[in-house]
Amino acid sequence: MxxxxxxxxxxxxxxxxxxxxxxxxxxxxxxxxxxxxxxxxxxxxxxxxxxxxxxxxxxxxxxxxxxxxxxxxxxxxxxxxxxxxxxxxxxxxxxxxxxxxxxxxxxxxxxxxxxxxxxxxxxxxxxxTAGALMTSDYATLDAEMTVAEALAALRLEAPDAETIYHAYVIDDERKLLGVVSLRVLILAAPEQKIGKIMVSNIVSCDVNDDQEDVAKTVARYDLIALPITDAKGALVGIVTHDDAMDVASDEATDDFHKSGGVSTMVGKLKDVSIRVLYRKRVFWLVFLVFGNLLSGISIANFEDVIAANLVLVFFLPLLVDSGGNAGSQSATLMVRALATGDVVMRDWFSLLGREAMVALMLGATMAVAISIIGYIRGDAVVSLVLALSMVSVVMIGCVIGMSLPFVLNKLGFDPATASAPLITSVCDASGVLIYLFIASQFLPL
Amino acid sequence: MxxxxxxxxxxxxxxxxxxxxxxxxxxxxxxxxxxxxxxxxxxxxxxxxxxxxxxxxxxxxxxxxxxxxxxxxxxxxxxxxxxxxxxxxxxxxxxxxxxxxxxxxxxxxxxxxxxxxxxxxxxxxxxxTAGALMTSDYATLDAEMTVAEALAALRLEAPDAETIYHAYVIDDERKLLGVVSLRVLILAAPEQKIGKIMVSNIVSCDVNDDQEDVAKTVARYDLIALPITDAKGALVGIVTHDDAMDVASDEATDDFHKSGGVSTMVGKLKDVSIRVLYRKRVFWLVFLVFGNLLSGISIANFEDVIAANLVLVFFLPLLVDSGGNAGSQSATLMVRALATGDVVMRDWFSLLGREAMVALMLGATMAVAISIIGYIRGDAVVSLVLALSMVSVVMIGCVIGMSLPFVLNKLGFDPATASAPLITSVCDASGVLIYLFIASQFLPL
Missing domain, CATH: 1.25.60.10 (MgtE N-terminal domain-like)
Structure with a gap:
């Protein structure tokens, strides 16, 4: 049913x-x-x-x-x-x-x-933060306990603790000394001391750590639960694997939204009110209206060449979009790689050279496509202008798309922030400029 | 260190x-x-x-x-x-x-x-599939065993099993009858029968289920491990929480890439070769070059009005981008909501009305901004043309942006596929058409 x-x-x-x-x-x-x-x-x-x-x-x-x-x-x-x-x-x-x-x-x-x-x-x-995510329902043991005593203690704690599969060994000041898994406990001799069988190279997070780092730590070390400690090293809570998984999913949603120019939004899309949706979206849209004026200003500077060669307008959306599309791809790859930790800040320079190479290949392929259309619609000169513009626009787009997430990161913003629309606008403006500049060099005024 | x-x-x-x-x-x-x-x-x-x-x-x-x-x-x-x-x-x-x-x-x-x-x-x-993700290192029990016997059996299986925190109760044909957690086992009386304490309303997945569904099931039910059964209901493996978390992260990366027009890519960005990067990106870029010709064709049809009113070109990138940006936002929200299951196909119609309302509000706000600039740069008529175009372009953009993921889903494609660049292109073409049509109604030829 x-x-x-x-x-x-x-x-x-x-x-x-x-x-x-x-x-x-x-x-x-x-x-x-x-x-x-x-x-x-x-x-x-x-x-x-x-x-x-x-x-x-x-x-x-x-x-x-x-x-x-x-x-x-x-x-x-x-x-x-x-x-x-x-x-x-x-x-x-x-x-x-x-x-x-x-x-x-x-x-x-x-x-x-x-x-x-x-x-x-x-x-x-x-x-x-880790503190806002953690629970205080965890099981603790004393290093001096025997395995039999520990099992008896866990039986008492079981109804209240979120997990008893990992139990945390603490001293009198709640300082975290080690962790014992229930798997190890049931395999150990009953008279064995907990202090002897506990693992003491513990993975833990600080109570003020970002929840994203908590989720990453749980994922990296395949943990069922992650102990959270305060500045003094005292155990204050645990974050369980299911809560870490929820955070990872929420953070991915957040990055996805941000990259599309939607501010952080809490709750399911179905349930969010019209007012909230408006508020979360209007900022970037209006911001980008003004950003796009840059393209307009470029155009205003080349009105003569446009007036003399109206065929240029035919290809204008195509050319500027191509730069934006290629740039969005680069930004998309980079934003996600930064979010998952696959790429870090110091990789920027080595990635830049490779990106330029890929962009050159992509631009050349697209230049072939557009120069054929340009020849049909215009003539050989138009075709040449289009091919040159395409390669330049795509290369500039890719380099901007690859670098912007790093710049945002460096400036303390989330690299996902509005990456797609922001890059589209920046690439459009530079695309218009490049296209019309190249055109003004080859075509009659 | x-x-x-x-x-x-x-x-x-x-x-x-x-x-x-x-x-x-x-x-x-x-x-x-x-x-x-x-x-x-x-x-x-x-x-x-x-x-x-x-x-x-x-x-x-x-x-x-x-x-x-x-x-x-x-x-x-x-x-x-x-x-x-x-x-x-x-x-x-x-x-x-x-x-x-x-x-x-x-x-x-x-x-x-x-x-x-x-x-x-x-x-x-x-x-x-679930089958490619699962492991065969799990612990099984017999319903007729006592708790003491089960604990002894788990001690033997512990070194090999990926988890002994959930043990699976199977019959002679390996049919999955129930699951017992180690927590329940250590709390139960030693002479109790496993059949009496096992949970028999089991959450499981079929071996051919998509790995994304497996990850969603593990997340939804906060499981440490999910049993996988074949067509006959026989237990064939388990998927552990850490592998499910990795899948969820990979799927999010995949959706993120696809939405930016990058095909599914395996491996870390740092390690992927230039050839692979080129191949994964070139298809959508060239496809969109041809898609963008639609914008060009719209422009070709209105060359007279453009020639007579070159100021229109000044606002062209701004107007068409605004539609694309608003549409990308809608698509971004919808793609992620479909991926997380927050929204399902039958929600489309009810969401459409709300989206139109939000789009009207967004379009009106942006129209105010652009009509002021239009008045400064042009005159009152240009200002009116821009305001009307902006509202229409944003509304069309949002409705397309919201609907396209549903259409892709319906056609059997992943709704994330190239959503951002595809929507930019479609919105651009319709934006150009709307803008120049409105302009041709109000401005002199």
Whole structure:
């Protein structure tokens, strides 16, 4: 049964207050699937169903933020506190940050002291840092414990910890000493000391590190969880592989949007309001209108040669677009290679020579195509002007397209920022200039 | 010490045949870091060092494919067979697929029978499917086992399995019955039957599923490993979270490249040859040269009005680019939303209305900007022509930009294919037509 059909059938049962029957229909589903179904039905019925589901906190964690906030507003404080209390610490903090002051004041007193402090601590970290991403539900061990004691400790921690597959060995000041995997634990002799079997060359991130670096570290070292430490080296949280994967996907979306000239946008495209869409797009479009004036100014300087050779206008969009297209390709390759770490700043110079070579080959191929059309439409001189212009335009476009991401990076901007439209505009302006300059050298005024 | 410095010091030690001293310098590093260091030093020295490192198979797995192949060619058959024999099954198969027939014939007889069959089986799956991504190193259990027996079985499987945190319960025909996590196992009573505690609503993928769907499933359900079954429901492999994360990243790179008009490219940008770069880029560039002729043809039809009003040429690049830029934004948003699954085909119609609204607002804002410039440079009529053209061009651009990815998808192409340059060309041609048509209605011939 697909989610829509299930939602319909669930609504009908819930409307008749047959909650037990409704719950039976979904209880075998995965929490995220139940959350998807609940999102499709009436808010009041969804709330009534959710509070009766056995793993309601997990399901609640998978609901979209706006639904969570709406539900949080409607639930009696006691039920809300129970649901929120059972949520994973990172999800709970994300919800808390979405609530307004009144809602926060209503929720906090209903939570246990430890959870209140945990929320306050986790919500203090800046957005997009390791701190804002991490959870405090991790398992810790003492280096002096035996393997048997450690396993007993993990059994106690298992219901609350996000993962017990990696347990972190800390000292009295919570300084991170090592990590032990459950795989190693169940293979070790029960009387063995944890300090002897732990791995002490630990991969970790600082709590203020960028979330993108956290995701890259998890991916590079194939980790299930990455420990996060503060300036003193004390363990303050872990980031699990699934959250790292979500960050990597969000960052890729972000880069994709930026390269097309859309500012960072949170949420699914389907759900974003018209106002937000307008705001995220208008800046670059208006900026580029003014950027494009440069092309106009180039044209104004060559009005004589255009007036005398109107055939030039026929090829104008074609020539300037070719430079922009080739430049966009270069920028596309470079932006993504910088984002994935395949290319770093110091590679710029060596890549430049290779790019010039590729551009020469591409430009020559395109010059052949356009000079044939030029000969048909104009004459041999026009054909020559077009071929020369094409090679120059494509080479300039590629070099700009390859270098701009590095320049943006150097200036502290994200290299993905508006790379495609920005490069199109810059290449267009230089393309117009080159084309008309070459034309003015060969064609009569 | 950074990798370059370490590589230098390692080379010096290895050159003097002081391998023990060299190994001491790296043995505390993670395998992937050792692989990075080895990639920086002389091939012969790297090979001599690698065969002496304790976890050489893991390190070897992290080397780039071309280095692996080069090393495979040089190692004596006995050493190669040992290294390859200890590699994870999926990595081993990937290497095997890179070798030429002579190398394969040399390697296969040196491997144990079971590993030979495993390689043959895994390498038979088509590229980019679940089968080509999965590994056969997983742990299985019998439903009739007790928890104590299962733990004992997992201890035996631990050295070979990629993960023992999820173990798969199968029957005599390898049909997948359920999954048990190690977390549940260590919490359960030792005499409990596996059949009673296993989860039987399993998330799995078919061996022929696209690797992109596999990665999405792992991400959606926050899995450590995803079981892969054949047509009969028999377990044939698992895909681990780290491989799924790599696929998600590769697919994002692919979409990013395609949207910029670069064909699917394997390998790091730094390492790709000039010939490959040329080949991956030339198709779309030449295609778009001919696509852009459409703009030229529009211009040819309006040569009279251009000749009489040369000021039109001044604004030509600006106006047509604006349509292209707005269209690229729409396409960018849509391509990524289709790729992440945030938007599906049936959302097209409802999104179209919203997009038209956003485009109207964007177009109106840009029209204000351009009409002021038009008034300064031309007169009130030119200003009006520009404003009207801008609104139309932006609206057409956005609607095309939003719809093209859906059309490509419907036609069986990847919606990311060349979205930016393709949309620029289509929008340019329609922009030129709209602009000159409006101009011909208001301006003297």
């Amino acid at each position: 697909n989610h829509e059909t299930l939602a319909l059938s669930l609504s009908q049962a819930a409307e008749q207050q047959q909650f037990a029957q409704a719950i039976e229909q979904v209880e075998d589903l995965r929490p995220i699937d139940i959350a998807d179904v609940l999102a499709l039905i009436d808010a009041t019925l969804a709330r009534q169903l959710l509070e009766r589901l056995p793993n309601r906190s997990t399901i609640f964690s998978y609901l979209e933020a706006d639904i969570q906030v709406a539900m949080a507003h409607e639930y009696p404080r006691a039920i809300l506190a129970k649901i929120v209390g059972e949520m994973p610490a990172d999800e709970r903090t994300d919800l808390y940050k979405q609530l307004n002051q009144k809602q926060r004041d209503a929720l906090l007193p209903a939570l246990a002291q430890a959870k209140r402090e945990d929320i306050r601590r986790l919500s203090a970290y800046e957005e997009r | 950074n990798h370059e410095t370490l590589a230098l010091s390692l080379s010096q030690a290895a050159e003097q045949q002081q391998f023990a001293q060299a190994i001491e310098q790296v043995e505390d590093l993670r395998p992937i870091d050792i692989a990075d260091v080895l990639a920086l030093i002389d091939a012969t020295l790297a090979r001599q060092l690698l065969e002496r490192l304790p976890n050489r198979s893991t390190i070897f797995s992290y080397l780039e494919a071309d280095i692996q192949v080069a090393m495979a060619h040089e190692y004596p058959r006995a050493i190669l067979a040992k290294i390859v024999g200890e590699m994870p099954a999926d990595e081993r198969t990937d290497l095997y697929k890179q070798l030429n027939q002579k190398q394969r014939d040399a390697l296969l007889p040196a491997l144990a029978q079971a590993k030979r069959e495993d390689i043959r089986r895994l390498s038979a799956y088509e590229e980019r």
